[in-house]
Amino acid sequence: MRHRLGLRVGPVSFRVGSDRREPIHQLRALYAGYPAPDAAIADHTVRLEAPRPWRRWLRPQVRVAGDHELPGAVPLPARHALLAAEMAMNLQLALGHRRHILLHAATVERDGRALVMTGESGAGKSTLAALLAGAGWRFMGDEFALIAPDTGLAHPFPRPVSLKNESIAQVRAAWPAARFGPELAGTPKGTIRHLAAPADAIARMDEPARPALILFPRFGAAPALRPVPPAEAFVRLTEASTNYVALGEAGFRALTRLVREVPAVALDYPDGSAGLAAIERCWAAL
Numbered sequence: 001m002r003h004r005l006g007l008r009v010g011p012v013s014f015r016v017g018s019d020r021r022e023p024i025h026q027l028r029a030l031y032a033g034y035p036a037p038d039a040a041i042a043d044h045t046v047r048l049e050a051p052r053p054w055r056r057w058l059r060p061q062v063r064v065a066g067d068h069e070l071p072g073a074v075p076l077p078a079r080h081a082l083l084a085a086e087m088a089m090n091l092q093l094a095l096g097h098r099r100h101i102l103l104h105a106a107t108v109e110r111d112g113r114a115l116v117m118t119g120e121s122g123a124g125k126s127t128l129a130a131l132l133a134g135a136g137w138r139f140m141g142d143e144f145a146l147i148a149p150d151t152g153l154a155h156p157f158p159r160p161v162s163l164k165n166e167s168i169a170q171v172r173a174a175w176p177a178a179r180f181g182p183e184l185a186g187t188p189k190g191t192i193r194h195l196a197a198p199a200d201a202i203a204r205m206d207e208p209a210r211p212a213l214i215l216f217p218r219f220g221a222a223p224a225l226r227p228v229p230p231a232e233a234f235v236r237l238t239e240a241s242t243n244y245v246a247l248g249e250a251g252f253r254a255l256t257r258l259v260r261e262v263p264a265v266a267l268d269y270p271d272g273s274a275g276l277a278a279i280e281r282c283w284a285a286l
Contacts, residue, residue, distance in 0.1 A: 001047060006037045010146065010157045010205045012097065013037035014089055018048040019056065023081035030082070030160055030181045030194055033202050044092035048084055051075045064088040068095040076187075083184055083192060086162060090143055094242035100146035100155060101247055101254045104240045107140035107154055108132045113212035114154040115283070116145050116262075118240045124219030124275065127167040130195055131272050132279070134175030139201040140209065149247070149254040152261065153208040158201040160194040168193045170272055212286055214264040217275065221268035225278060228264035 001017025003024040008014075015037070018024050037043075047065040055061040060078030064070070064087050076084045094102065105118035106129035115137075117125040126142050133139035141157035148155060160181065163171055168191065171178065181194035214233060228236070237255050238244050244251040265282055269275035 001049070005031075006040065006042055007031050007034040008037050009034060009159050010141075011099065011155050012044070012093060012146075012157065013042045014044050014046055014092070015042035016046040016048070016085060016089075018062075018081070019050060020048070020060075020062070020078065020081065022078070023048050023062070023085055026082045026182065027085055030196055032196075033199060044089070044096055046085065046088040046092060048081055048088065050078075064091060066092050068092055080184055080187055082181060082194070083187055086159075086194070089159070093144060097243060098247065100148055101244060101251050102242045103145040103147065103237060104143070104242065105145035106142045106161075107145045107156075108137040109140050109154075109209040110137050110283070112209055113286075114140060114209035115213050115215060115279070116154065116211050117215040117217055118145070118237070119217050122219065123217050124167075124269070124272075125217055126161050126163060127171065127219075127272060128217060128275050128279070130161050130163065130167075130171045130178075131174055131276055133198060133201070134171070134178065135276065138204060138209075139198055144242075147211070147254055147258060148208070149250045151208075152211070152254070152257050154211050155208045156201065156205040158197040158205050160196050163193050163195055165190045171195060174272070211258065211262045213282060214258070214262050215279065215282070216264065216266040218266070218268045219275070220270065223270060223274055223278065224266075224268040225282070226266050228266050230259040230264070233259040233264035 003018045005016045045066050050056045051063045061075040062081045062084045063075040106125040142161040146155040179196040184192045
């Protein structure tokens with residue numbers, strides 16, 4: 001690839017290459033302050049390239065590629081190359097990472113204890129993580145929670161937060177000093193804008209935390225809060241993990257330990273302020 005960028009996010013490093021300058025330029029701006037891979041060796045490779053040579057100029061497109069690919073995946077317009085890069089990084093981690101059990105979850109930390117929030121797309125975990133970070137919690141990650149099988153600790157993976165549609169304005173209003181990437185309109189999920197990780201999150205991304213609460217949020221519902229028993233939490237977390245099956249016994253032991261040691265709560269909430277208030281009440285009750 002003609003244009004390249006190497007970066008490390010917590011315990012994971014990436015090598016990103018593109019046949020276009022713009023994606024790498026945008027990634028450098030969004031990931032400003034991140035270190036280069038240790039010893040210049042990356043764990044995962046991402047390639048952002050035109051699906052056909054003429055697609056570099058005629059209705060330019062970019063496809064998600066790298067160490068792992070999805071056959072038949074539809075290329076994105078070149079103007080959405082930043083989104084393609086984020087999708088490619090997610091794909092490499094989901095299909096290739098084995099050092100931690102991966103949960104599709106957002107994580108924040110306070111006083112050395114981590115709050116892990118997981119749920120289906122649209123549950124609001126990314127928005128809640130951004131709002132909590134703006135309120136003083138340490139941001140540890142949005143897309144994946146990395147749980148070490150041997151210690152049970154959550155390791156930071158503080159990549160930019162992918163905010164969608166109405167949540168963009170909500171977070172901007174609640175966190176005026178936050179730094180954002182470019183607005184990506186007309187994506188398959190509507191308008192997307194990335195919230196850059198705070199400087200403190202990057203500076204402390206080698207500092208793990210002990211999970212203290214697992215939250216299953218659901219946005220847009222009447223306020224409700226109920227404890228989730230360990231058996232139900234275990235099933236939900238297996239569904240939220242991209243590598244549980246691949247890790248075999250290590251994955252089973254890691255998740256059974258997690259649900260035995262950490263309380264879990266299901267939270268229904270109608271808006272961000274109600275969600276934050278409920279989280280603070282849950283946290284105070286630990």
